[in-house]
Amino acid sequence: LTGKGIQLSTKDPAQTASENVREMLAKAGNADFDSVRIWEVFWKGNPGTLDPIHPQSGARVIEKFFQPFVDHNPTKDAKGLNWFFNDELFLGVPGQCWWTEDLPEQFAKFKGYGFFDKLPALFMEVGPETGKVRMDWEDVQLHLTEVRYFKPIYSWHYDQGLVFGCDNLGRGTNPRAYGDYFRATRWYSAPGHDTPGGRADFIKGKVSSSIAALYRRPRVWLEGYHSLGWGASPQTLMTATNENFAYGCTLLNLHGLYYTTHGSMWEWAPPCYHFRMPYWKHLPVFLKNFERLSYVLSQGVWKSEIAVTYPTSPGMAGFGNEQRAATGCAFDAARKIYAAQRDVTFMDDQSVLRAEIRDGKLCVSGMEFRVYVLPGVKAIRWDVLKKLEAFANAGGILVCLDRLPDVSDRVGANDPELNALVARLFTDENAPGIFIPNRNGPEFAQLIAEKFPQDLQSAQTSGSAKFLHRQIGEQNVYFLTGIPKDTRLTFRSVGRPELWDTMTGERKTLEVIARFPVDGEMRTVLKMPVTEVEAALIVFQPDASQTSELNEKTETASVSAEAQDTVSALKLDGAWRFRLVPTMDNQWGDFRLPVTPDNLFIGAEARRFHYAEIDDAAAAAFLDAPNGTMPESLRPLVSLDTNEASWPMCAYGFGTQFFLTKCARAKGMPSAADAASNASPYAFSWRVGVNGNPGHQGWHGTKKNISDHFIALGKGKGGHNETLYVEEDVPQNYRLSTFVRYSGTVRIQKGGNLPVRVTLDGKEIAPETETLTLDGSVQELVLEYAKAGRGFWVLEKGNPPARTAQPEEADVPPSEFRAFNTAGRLVPKEGGDEFLTRKQTGEKLAGMPLSMTWFRTDCVPFEPFAKEGKAVSDRVGVYRFTAPAGLQKMVLTLDEKAVGIPAVFVDGQQIRNLEETPSVQPRTRRLVVSLPETSCRPAKVAIAARLADSLEGGAYFAEPIRLETGEGEIPQLGDWSKDGTVLELYSGGAVYSKSFTLSKEEASAKSAILDLGMVSATAEIRINGKPVRTLVAAPWKTDVAGFLKEGENTIEIEVFNTLSNHYHSIPNRYRGNRTSGLLGPVELRFGER
Secondary structure, three states, X not given: OOOOOOOOOOOXXXXXXXXXXXXXXXXXXXXXXXXXXXXXXXXXXXXXXXXXXXXXXXXXXXXXXXXXXXXXXXXXXXXXXXXXXXXXXXXXXXXXXXXXXXXXXXXXXXXXXXXXXXXXXXXXXXXXXXXXXXXXHHHHHHHHHHXXXXXXXXXXXXXXXXXXXXXXXXXXXXXXXXXXXXXXXXXXXXXXXXXXXXXXXXXXXXXXXXXXXXXXXXXXXXXXXOOOOOXXXXXXXXXXXXXXXXXXXXXXXXXXXXXXXXXXXXXXXXOOOOOOOHHHHOHHHHHHHHHHHHHHHOOOEEOOOEEEEOOOHHHHOOOHHHHHHHHHHHHHHHHHHXXXXXXXXXXXXXXXXXXXXXXXXXXXXXXXXXXXXXEOOOEEOHHHHHHHXXXXXXXXXXXXXXXXXXXXXXXXXXXXXXXXXXXXXXHOOOOOOEEEXXXXXXXXXXXXXXXXXXXXXXXXXXXXXXXXEEEEOOEEEEEEEOOOOOOEEEEOOOOEEEEEEOOOOEEEEOOOOEEEEEOOEEEEEEEOOXXXXXXEEEEEEOOHHHOOOEOXXXXXXXXXXXXXXXXXXEEOOOOEEXXXXXXXXXXXXXXXXXXXXXXXXXXXXXXXXXXXXXXXXXXXXXXXXXXXXXXXXXXXXXXXXXXXXXXXXXXXXXXXXXXXXXXXXXXXXXXXXXXHHHOEEEEEEOOOEOOOOOOOOOOOOOEOOOOOOOEEEOEEEEOXXXXXXXXXXXXXXXXXXXXXXXXXXXEEEEEEOOOOEEEEOOEEOOOOOOXXXXXXXXXXXXXXXXXXXXXXXXXXXXXXXXXXXXXXXXXXXXXXXXXXXXXXXXXXXXXXXXXXXXXXXXHXXXXXXXXXXXXXXXXXXXXXXXXXXXXXXXXXXXXXXXXXXXXXXXXXXXXXXXEEEEEXXXXXXXXXXXXXXXXXXXXXXXXXXXXXEEEOOOEEEEEEEEOOOOOOHHHHEOOOEEEEEOOEEEOOOOOHHHOOOHHHHOOXXXXXXXXEEEOHHHHOOOOEEEEOOOEEOEEEEEEOOEEEEEEOOOOOEEEOOOOOOOEEEEEEEEEEOOOHHHHOOOOOOOOOOOOOEEOOOOEEEEOOO
16 A cells, blocks of 8 residues: 555545544555554535536536626627626635545546545655656646636637636736646636736736737736825826836726725725826826727737746645745746846746747747746656757757756656756757756856847847837837837837827837848837837838838938927916816715715815914904904914914814823823823814724725724824824823813713723712713813723713714615715705704714714713813914915804804905805804905915814814815916915816917927926816817927917916825825926927927
């Protein structure tokens, strides 16, 4: 029995493996039981897994998943979304330990020997044949996986006319995924991968495009660019996608399109690139560019002549370390070859075996390879090595890097025939192959330079040049990017070169600098026609007149009349007219909840304020009767000349609720005396809790969760999509103090990190206390904590049940906080004119989305500034911000506890037209402030308000201040996120306009280049009312000749930014860069070629 396995499935299932083996050994007359090693290998079905070698695996997936789509859409299956996409296929079975009843039969059929006889080789070294058995085992399993799972699903899609794309586990960077990533992924009509974060990926792109090329799959799927963040701009997408397409991708799928963003608090590896993005109006220009490019690059044959093994055999033979080494060698070799301006293809064993050898080339799927590289593989399939021997003997260039193979599937290791073949190929005198023991030495670089064919040669050698060559019929097509303009390029092609502008659809013939032969093949020299941030699609059209040798022209002092045109420039600097174009459509609550008439469309808002506070009876009296004389204490705080830059900032909804004192734990608990001298404000929002940290969210961004734990003590530490609060470097004790004022019974609601001691007016509250009776006086509440962490402690009015957990947000039905008709319009509730009437406040509050439990229940407010005997203190808060140009009206949503009516000043002048209107949101007051006339320039706004003792800072405002604007004027161009106005948090569009005068000569110039300088993120240009062009990426310039006229001209530039600005006021880890607007400088250049 040595080295053989025993099938126990027919034995008594009640017996253990050991008992079965004892019985068999006894019957065989062998009682030496102790010399036998036993592995009990059994198959067990597990929920959530799929056995891909089961004869019905693919058919069942089609029946249960794919076919129902067709059944429910019998005439529409390939006319709408004409594809299926397999993301991160997970079979749930570790390794390749798949099993089906006929596996032993199939193994014997394909390999010619019994499976059970060699079973121990899968679990231990059994001698030289170990590697062979393991390679055979995996080969049979992979074959069954293909024919039973992958191929049937591929064929179903093919028959339906559907594209079948994928982003499978490993994304090509792990050749051993699914046993053999190449063999699994070739059964997709659009093999593909993702490239997160706005990056291009050479290895992923080359693996996916190699699979597509070698198996004639029509498309290469690029899933881009999850996790790039809300600042994702078309410029970033353009740069990354051009590079990815140069690596062979041909189908761009932007990740992702969300059903909802749920008040800006739901996302999955953001952004959502679609209709929510401000630049959505302009994105079709970007998409059309890649639609054209995708079509062209999906045609013909990839002209790559260098192949590198995509290694899997070392891993199949059980050599894990050697598999990792071979993978690293393969990928590194490919990078070195490509950096030397030679294209490269990864090739699998099956493609080698089906290739034909012609004229010293390995020919497969229309491709012809002159070079084949073996990347340090310890194990190799015997038939593959024999094929490569024939290739080398026919004149092909065969290279082996780092190490020579010494194991195969012929007999395993220690094989004299294998060793002799390897020696004949690589180490014997006059061996046709080339062995380089160290790929990082100079020999490999020299070999590439001297022996590897070069299709394109660039004078730039920095490695940033990205390129692709395809042959479509008689046309040779080159796609190039990352190369500076006017760089000298040498192509191994002849014909009439054309530049195909995929952005506009236009074509133009390029000037040939020279043509000359090299080794019997003609080369053509051109200059790179576009900048390094652009991409060029250069097509060599068959033209007999463009095939002969052409000497390079000598530069002379003589130039054409056209080139002598004087280049003049008109700078369009100084002031521009400016008008906002809001884009954030909130009718379905994507950006803010609840939906109200005030936030159906979100434009410019004041969400953050410079804040100052005074405690002054005269100022308080003035606000009680604002038509009186302003006291001197208030005047400098609202004056136009005041520079508020040094004032602290506050955000709407957030204000001081406690005073926090802490001291080193070794010194004990902070005292009242410590608090009197060292306390600092502790702010939170009753609605959303801790500013910037709503609590745990889950994978890939926010998941509409608002933690009830608003007391966060300690040092912030990064967690899984949240901030955790841990002990500070020197552990601290903490004291939180405030005041409460209420008459009646209250229940203590507490959880999480709990205080070790609680006092009310100096009297300790026992930990087991559940309810209290308050007498209506102002009472000091002190919470003492002896450790860091998050928790909550509130007093809920009445005697409700104890609350221990935040209800799931998903349990709140949409009908609880908004109502729409079938046209998607808000409709009045209960037949009234108000969206939410006052009498509805209670019932609606229970369904208030995105809020802590304590906001949706009736809790005693904390009043950190309360004083006994005084209902309201004399505290006055002043809020300052700069509104954008064109301010006309403001809508203030105040907390319901706000005292009186605030005084509003614009550029130092008090605005008298204030009207309190019915509130459209629970627990709020609504105030409309109308300016007597549009404020042309950006305006400084100051709001002075009496403060309730429970309100401080931003807590005075329940929602952002809505700003309604018309056309105004800005003094100069620039980044609106840094112009000092509230536009730092504005996501949307703006129209810049300006008039200028041209002479007859300027208006009739053959070229008039409008250069916008810098734009973020997109720009649509109109001149004299006519649309000129939409630009979505650099260079931000275009020829506007033909749109100009003598005399006065008007230019309009409509610019849209990203959602980054908006998300900078949302707790989010994917905010991104918020640079926005027309940054300039803008100028017109006449006569520039």
